[in-house]
Each structure stands twice: as C-alpha cells, then as structure tokens.
Amino acid sequence: xxxxxxxxxxxxxxxxxxxxxxxxxxxxxxxxxxxxxxxxxxxxxxxxxxxxxxxxxxxxxxxxxxxxxxxxxxxxxxxxxxxxxxxxxxxxxxxxxxxxxxxxxxxxxxxxxxxxxxxxxxxxxxxxxxxxxxxxxxxxxxxxxxxxxxxxxxxxxxxxxxxxxxxxxxxxxxxxxxxxxxxxxxxxxxxxxxxxxxxxxxxxxxxxxxxxxxxxxxxxxxxxxxxxxxxxxxxxxxxxxxxxxxxxxxxxxxxxxxxxxxxxxxxxxxxxxxxxxxxxxxxxxxxxxxxxxxxxxxxxxxxxxxxxxxxxxxxxxxxxxxxxxxxxxxxxxxxxxxxxxxxxxxxxxxxxxxxxxxxxxxxxxxx
Numbered sequence: 001x002x003x004x005x006x007x008x009x010x011x012x013x014x015x016x017x018x019x020x021x022x023x024x025x026x027x028x029x030x031x032x033x034x035x036x037x038x039x040x041x042x043x044x045x046x047x048x049x050x051x052x053x054x055x056x057x058x059x060x061x062x063x064x065x066x067x068x069x070x071x072x073x074x075x076x077x078x079x080x081x082x083x084x085x086x087x088x089x090x091x092x093x094x095x096x097x098x099x100x101x102x103x104x105x106x107x108x109x110x111x112x113x114x115x116x117x118x119x120x121x122x123x124x125x126x127x128x129x130x131x132x133x134x135x136x137x138x139x140x141x142x143x144x145x146x147x148x149x150x151x152x153x154x155x156x157x158x159x160x161x162x163x164x165x166x167x168x169x170x171x172x173x174x175x176x177x178x179x180x181x182x183x184x185x186x187x188x189x190x191x192x193x194x195x196x197x198x199x200x201x202x203x204x205x206x207x208x209x210x211x212x213x214x215x216x217x218x219x220x221x222x223x224x225x226x227x228x229x230x231x232x233x234x235x236x237x238x239x240x241x242x243x244x245x246x247x248x249x250x251x252x253x254x255x256x257x258x259x260x261x262x263x264x265x266x267x268x269x270x271x272x273x274x275x276x277x278x279x280x281x282x283x284x285x286x287x288x289x290x291x292x293x294x295x296x297x298x299x300x301x302x303x304x305x306x307x308x309x310x311x312x313x314x315x316x317x318x319x320x321x322x323x324x325x326x327x328x329x330x331x332x333x334x335x336x337x338x339x340x341x342x343x344x345x346x347x348x349x350x351x352x353x354x355x356x357x358x359x360x361x362x363x364x365x366x367x
Contacts, residue, residue, distance in 0.1 A: 022283025057209025091322025092347025114284025130316025248328025250319025
C-alpha cells in the first residue's frame, strides 16, 4: 500500500463528505438548536424529526457496515468500557446552554461561516480556543482529574448491545434487536407524519445520516491498516485520536486552529477532523453562492457579542468534556449505540430547552 496516496485519498474523501454535509445543512436549515427551539417556542417538531431521522439512518447504516465486516464500531472512541456519566452530563449540559447563547451548535457555526456570518467566525475562534484549553490546557486537569474520575466500568463495553448481552441475551440477537428497536424506531417515528415528507426535511435527515455513515466507511475501512508498516500496530490513517472517526465538530475546530498557528511545524499535518471542518465551510459557502443567499452578518450590540462569546466558551468546554457535540455525540456517537452518547444527547436537549425557556421568561419580564 502507498501510505501517502491512501492518506490523501482519505483526506479528500473526508472533505467531500463534509462538503456535502455543509451544503445540505445550508439548504435545509438543519439545526439542532433550532429543532429544540421550534418545540419549546412553537410546538413544531419538523426539525426535531429531521434530527431524529438522521440518528436513525446513521444507526441503521453504521450497523450495516459493522455487520458486513467493513468497519468495527468497537474501535471508535464511543464504545469504551468507562462510562464517565458525570462528564457526559456536565459536558452535555454546558454544550446545550452554549449552543443557545451562540445561536447554534458546532456544525451550525461552520455552516453559518460559509454563509457569511461573522458572528459565527468569532464563535469558531473562541470555541476552538476553549476546546483546546479543555483538551490540553488549564481546564484539562479538572476534566481528567475530577469529572472523568467519576465513572462506571462495563467490561464488555457501554453500548446497548453489549449491555443486553451482559444481561443474558445472546450477542447474535442483542445487536440486531438494539439496532432495529432504536434505529428503526427513530426512523419510523420521524417518517410517521405525512406533513414531514418535504424535500428539505427528507434531505436534511437522510443526507445527514448518510454523511455520518460515509464518514465511518472512509475512516474505518478505507483508512484502516491492520498493521502499520512503521509501528507494526493497528492504525487509522490521518486521525487525531488514532481510532476510527466520523463527523464531530468541537475538537476538530481546536485542531484546525492548532494547525493554522503551528503551520511551520512539520509534525503538524492535515487530519481527517480538520478536513471535515474545512469541507463543511466550503460546502455551505458553495451553496450560498449558488443560490445567492450569501450575506454578511455581524453582532447587533454588546449583549449579543457577550452572549455569543459565553456560548462559544461553554460549547468548547462542554463538547470536549462530553466527547462530542450535537453531531459528534448526538448522531455519530449515537450511531454506535453507546450509552454515553445517548446520555449526552439527552443532556444537550434538556439544557438547551431550559435555556430557551429562561430566555423567553426574561423577554416577557422585560416586556
């Protein structure tokens, strides 16, 4: 195998998958914060059904790749024996609050940058900074020594099929049962209402879910080496974690800033995660230009600026602490049926809903 050529192929395919994701997000207004907001403020479930459809499709597609032997979901960062429940709750809670204050999650931030939103560019810079500080900086010690220490250990793994197997169900039954019950259930729920069947809703849900599946295939199959010629160990090409990766948008923003700041350091190279960040921005930008919807947008005032700065900081800290964002844990991690991803998803939704209700209460009081 030509490692250099294969690595370039993986990087370009990662860029292509995220390019499509960015274009879809710009066209369909796929937004997880917007999904929660629509329910809280208007009782409208269309965008939430879009998000749930993406999760369902990602679960079914990822399971199909796993069952076919093309990828091994156990080699992702999500199916670990350590169930760090406090980190999931604290990180997910901070992220949910942050995405409301910053007008969108990590992926929406990148999509808005492609559409000309300068506020989102500032959010990107602050989010990336705080994510890096939480990975390796001042907040890293607190995360590792305090939050991550509070954990339960499941020797067989924390994914739902493994837990069902530990409870006495046969492994060959537990996996398809969990996949069909959760993935099939979410898909069926999303498609149950006929008024949901619009082009944008279906494209947003199906397209996003399939983008995650495609990313798993690129990283977990095309980029997989059973034995690296240099280390003689198993490897996944061009990944920051050294494990199979898919779409997630908090730590990758930190890696992108790191590469830009340390460009002359030859040990810093383009990675799968960075390629996805650039791809989302490029895809959104291309769609904005094609549809003439590109618009410059800045801050409305001091309060708006402060809100976005605080939101970005909370998302950077929360996303790393919870090991993912609304896409990273809410779709990509969820597709592995990891219990931690489900807990993080619920924590993000609950904290975002509470923040939206608080904002509404504050607005009514001022009025």
